[in-house]
Amino acid sequence: MNKLLGRFALLGALAAALTACQSIDTAQLNKVKETEGTKSHAQIYCAGTEDCEFERYDQIRILNAENQRLEKSAIKSGILRMRAKSLQEPNALYLSVPAGQHEVVIRFYPISREKAEQLHVIHQFNPSQRYVFKMYRNRSKQRGSLLNVSAPDPLCVDLMQEQKTIRRFCKPYNVLNGLGEFVEKKL
Secondary structure (H helix, E strand, O other): OHHHHHHHHHHHHHHHHHHHHHHHHHHHHHOOOOOOOOOOEEEEEEEOOOOEEEEEEOOEEOEOOOOOOEOHHHHHHOOEEEOOOOOOOOOOEEEEEEOEEEEEEEEEEEEEOOEEEEEEEEEEEOOOOEEEEEEEEOOOOOOOOHHHHHOOOOEEEEEEEOOEEEEEEEEOEEOOOEEOOOEEEOO
16 A cells, blocks of 8 residues: 555655646746747747657757647747747647748647657748648548448648648558558649
């Protein structure tokens, strides 16, 4: 019984420490002014799933996959912005980045927090523009054999600039070896 109580106490202490760390990160991010660099920066959001995270921007690691904590270098870089009151809310962060060509790595969780889908994109971001990476299932009416029809619909991510879709990436389901990689589709 004492071992069980000890484990619960340890779990409670770990949860409190994680919450305290997240509130410290939230406080640091709230200090960043919303108007900093908005004329020369692009804003990058992710949407479409219950939760999505920015893993990396160019060489700056943003979120640690193991402990779900923001990297100090990302906080110091000034590219992170809050769109929610707390980091514990879904899709709480967005990026405000200098215009130019950059690589962005995003993790989407379309099914559960245990299974992440990762997208790597290199794109030329324009100043004063809003970009959204939006994940969805491409619900198409498949025809053919029962094996092809029973396969899950492919996952797709649209890159939208303001309200217009400018790029599309889909991860088709291969009946022989499961999901493949995200491939850019022509619009």
